[in-house]
Each structure stands twice: as structure tokens, then as C-alpha cells.
Amino acid sequence: MMENYRKNILTPSRVITLSLIMLGVLALVTAASLALGTADVSLKDILEILTGTAPKDDPARLIILRIRLPRILLAGLVGFALSVGGVVFQAILRNPLADPFILGVSSGSAFGAVIAIALGLGFSLGVPVLSFAGALFTIYLVMAIGSRKIGMESSTILLTGVIINAFFTAIIMSFISVSSDDRLHTMLFWLYGDLSQGKYGQLLIIAPFIIVSSIILFAFSRDLNIITTGEENAAQLGVEVEWVKKVSLVIVSLIMGLVVAFSGLIGFVGLIVPHLARMAFGSDHRVLIPAASIGGAIFLIAADTLARTIISPSELPVGVITAFMGAPFFIILLKKRGSQWIRS
């Protein structure tokens, strides 16, 4: 009896095994993505380029190392971060439909970034900092407007997100409409999520933040598990609810700010991936956070590969691809389970 009971309980080895399997899939997807593109490069050439045995003047070397690889790494990191953000928002707002994009956090953060760009601040410090401030401010707004007295009712929070999103998008559009023509294409692309500007320098800035933040959030896994069952419930079990909420929301704002500053608005990743992970592995955040984060990296690399190959040699903003997948997904979720979630 006891043996039977124990076999379904989460253990560290299960978390590690699952993470390793998913990392394996991530490696495969990365390899496939490196090989796919307008210019044909064979897997054998890629291997030679990556191991440094290819001739230095090989044009494929430039494509792989200077263009595709940084872009794929950025896609991976951004997908990873967006999914972790989605998981944490969903847990803390106790709302399975929460996602940084839907809640308006992404556009709040973009608003911060646009102001920084308008002020002429640089991408190495000014843009990410204001972008972080924008994310934090939006989260504060959503929590304050959506949760006062109404007990964080799901529909109120989603509506608050929609309104905030609309407002910030309007401000961003007004900035864009007065900007010069030559920057219009870049800005529009950025507004729909653009990973093509991936550079190793940026990766070095955001990678440590995203990885360390995710580890801290992972350390809150059990607290988040219990917070999803209700704040009062969590307090009864000894969770320092306010502290956990504050720390994790600040951390999520930080990574959202960074992600938006370097990749623009990519929607629905934080909705689709955590949801699939939850369906596959259950609601325990100790498995959900690793599964969703690595899954997010896989998903966004795949989506971005699609974005740059589907109308090759031209390309689509990756946010268009994720929105094409995400919007129907959201509607299906709402139809299937909405009644259960929207009512308190």
C-alpha cells in the first residue's frame, strides 16, 4: 500500500531526470534550428563550425555563429523567462489564464523601454532599467486595481490587464507615430517581438539574471504550490505569503523587463507553455518550473525558426507566430475550463 502511494510522489530524482530529458530535446531543437534557414547549411557543416574545425573563411560559419546561434540563444532565454514568468503569475494571481502579455506587464515594460529610447538612453543600462520599472509598476497596478476588496477575482484581474495593455499600447503607438521613418520598421518589429537583434553582448547581460532569478523562484516552489490553494490557506500552513509574493513579483518584473527590452512583446508563451507543462506533469512547482522554463525555450526557438523560414527570404516577427498559436489556445481554455476559473 505504502509503496504504491509513494511511487506517485515527487522526488528530486524525478525532477532531475525530467529536466535532463527536456534539456536533451532542447539540444535537438537547437540543432535543427541551426540547420534550418534561407541558406542551406548541413548538420555536418554545423558540427564542424561549432567545434572550430571548419575553415575560417567559410561563409556558412558567419551565418551560423554570427546570425543564427545568438538569435537561437536569445530565443531560448526569452522563452525560458516568459514561461517562468507565466508560471509565477498564474500561481500568485491564482489564475491559470494569467500571462505577462495578457496582464499588460509586457506592454508596461515596453512603455518603460520606449521612454528610455526616446530619452536617448542606451540599451546596456537605461532601457533595461526603465523596462524593469515599467514591469514592476504594471504589476503593482494590476494587483492594486484587480485585487482590492474583490479578493483577486479572476475576471477583474484579466480585465485590469486588458485595460492596462490598451493604455500602454496607445502610448507606445503615439511614440512610434512621431518617430522617423527609418526606425519605424525596427520599432514595429520590436512591438511584435523580434529576436533577430540577438547579440552575444546582450546574452551575457540577460543570461545570468534569468538563470539566477529562476533558481530563486524555484526555491519558492513549495510556497507557490500552497499559495495557489489560497492565501489564507497558505498562511495557515505557515507560508509567509506577503513576503513570498513581493519577492517573486519583483524578480519576475526584473526578468520581464530584461526580456522585453531585448526582444519586444512576445505574447502567449507564458500562457501556452505552463499550461502544457501542467497538463503533462501536474501542478507541483518543483517540476512545473523546470519543465515550463525548458519547455518555453524549446517552444520559442521552434516558433522563431518558423518565423524566419515560413516566408523566407522575408521573415515575420516571432510574436505574430506565438499570437497565431496563443489566441486560439486561450479561447479553447476559456471555453473548456473558463467557467471553473472565472467564477471565484
Add this chain to the structure above:
Amino acid sequence: MRLDNIGFHYGKEWSLMGIDLSLRSGEILGILGPNGSGKSTLLKIMDGIINPIEGEISIDNRPFRDIKRSEFARQVAMVAQENHFRFSFTAAEVALMGRYPHLRRLQFEGIRDMEIAFNALKSTQTLHLADRSIHDLSEGEKQRVFIARALAQEPRIILLDEPTSFLDLKFKREIFMLISTLCREKDISVALVSHDIDLTAQYCHRVVMLKNGQVHAEGPPDEVITVANIEKVYECPVTVDMNPTSGRPRVSII
């Protein structure tokens, strides 16, 4: 647990005033009173979820405000009236959540924790539900899983808010039998809020009757559950006779 002169109000009106109460080890205390008499508020104060505006509440002479939330959760467990789970957890996972206050941040549940949760599910007869999602259980089954979670906390005090409201006769009886056994064998104290005066009379050692946020009567069931008290507190005409098996008072509405 001792409550001294506890007062609390949500808005302008006091919902609790001048409550003096103690919970002794190994006893079952029933909290009775009509809707809005302050029962649930009192229970939340006893659970440290809300702080009293007046008065002091303590365990072993240590005021609540000096006790950390996680330490408190090792002493006191609460079974709320309703739980809304947005995400799907299995009954086994819910029971294991009771081990939260006993574990360090990055610690996974060990064999001992699993045994405790396993035994908790067994004693609430929910072991067969262990792998089912909490969403797929009936209200009565859920209630018993939450009692299992409280047991897994290994507390000295268990607070229950309407523990039997969703249960049929068989499980009502079983929950109260379980509570009695826990008090007797493990020296756990129980305070429960209930609308079921008869069951409260039958299983509780002591009863408190609240009216408008104040203690109207307190003492053994046969002293508190009287026609005079009930007609005054509940504003409903009743007769009270003796339950032939338990010898405790039994209330009938006229």
C-alpha cells in the same frame, strides 16, 4: 490556548467583544451561535489569520505575535469550510502539503513525511482517493482530505469551521469519532464551529454560545444547551430533551 478580552471589528460595529476563552489540552470545544454571531471570526483569530484589535491571544503563555507563522503551523492546524483549488493537485499532494511547516525551503518530503501523510489519509478513509485530483472529489471527500492535511501537520490544536456541513450521516459520525479519538489518544485539542447543535452537544466536552460577538453562555453541553439559552441566542422556539444513547441534550425545533 488562552484568549483574554478579545475584541475585533471589520467595519464600525464590533464583531467580537470581550471574549475570554481557553482551550485546554485534549478537549473538544464547540463554538455555537447564529449566523453573524462572530463564530468564524473567532476561529480566524484563534488561527492567527486575523489579529484581534483588542486583547491578547496566546499559546503556552506565548503571545501569537511572538510566534513565527511556520512555527505556528506546527502547533495549530485549520480546516476551513471551503477550499477553492484553481489548479489540480492529487489528494496525496494535498495531504503532503500539511508537511510544509516541518520542511526547510529546498527540502523534499522524506519517507517519514510520506508515512505521516499516508496515515493521515488512512485515518480519514481517503487513501483510495490518493491519486485522484482534488477537483474530481465530492465535497465530503474533499473535506476529509483537508482533515487529513491538518493531521499531517501534526498539530497540538486543530480548528474546524463547519467540519460536517457537506457530509452525510455516516461521515458526520466518522469525522466526530475521529476527532474524539485524536483528542483521547494524541492529546490534541479541537475547537470547532458548527451549526449542528445536536452533534456538538454529543461530542464536545465544552460549548461556547456566541450572540452578537459576545459569549452568551459557556460550559459543559448540558448546562449551555438549554431551552432558555437557545431561544434567546437563536431566537427560535425549541424543546430540549436528552439523547437516549449519549445522555447529552438534544434540540428539536417547534
